[in-house]
Amino acid sequence: MxxxxxxxxxxxxxxxxxxxxxxxxxxxxxxxxxxxxxxxxxxxxxxxxxxxxxxxxEIRDLGQANEVKAQLEGLKVSLSVRAGDGGRLFGSVTPAEVVDAVAAAGGPKLDRRRLEMPGHIKSTGGYQVSVKLHPEVTASFALNVNAAK
Structure with missing residues (x-):
């Protein structure tokens, strides 16, 4: 086909x-x-x-991808979501929510389809999320999921 x-x-x-x-x-x-x-x-x-x-x-070239990678890896991204007792979330964290959290933390605008999430995030805690910026460049950053009050 x-x-x-x-x-x-x-x-x-x-x-x-x-x-x-x-x-x-x-x-x-x-x-x-x-x-x-x-x-x-x-x-x-x-x-x-x-x-x-x-x-x-799309990110234009390798140099721009490396600049965005340096910017992302120095970023502290925090996301507040509704959670029940024991830190269990009501639902899960989506790539769109992570992209919005990165932008709110002062990071670059990312394409949600290029995020590589560590499975389904369904509880509070720290996670490592990676982004494929260029065929040769992959950046990762720490995502801290907190319970909203």
Missing amino acids: KIILTQEVTNLGTPGDVLEVKDGYGRNYLLPQGFAIRWSKGAEKQVSVIKRARDAR
């Missing part, structure tokens, strides 16, 4: 890439999740639009 990626998929490609994947993987995972669209001559014309949108939000 020939597809065009609309979002970054780990170990597969970036938005705008035209790929050949197995039929089941494309039909059962990539298309329903919105990670890709079927390839057609009309969809091929959308590739330039997808690539322009990706370039607008």
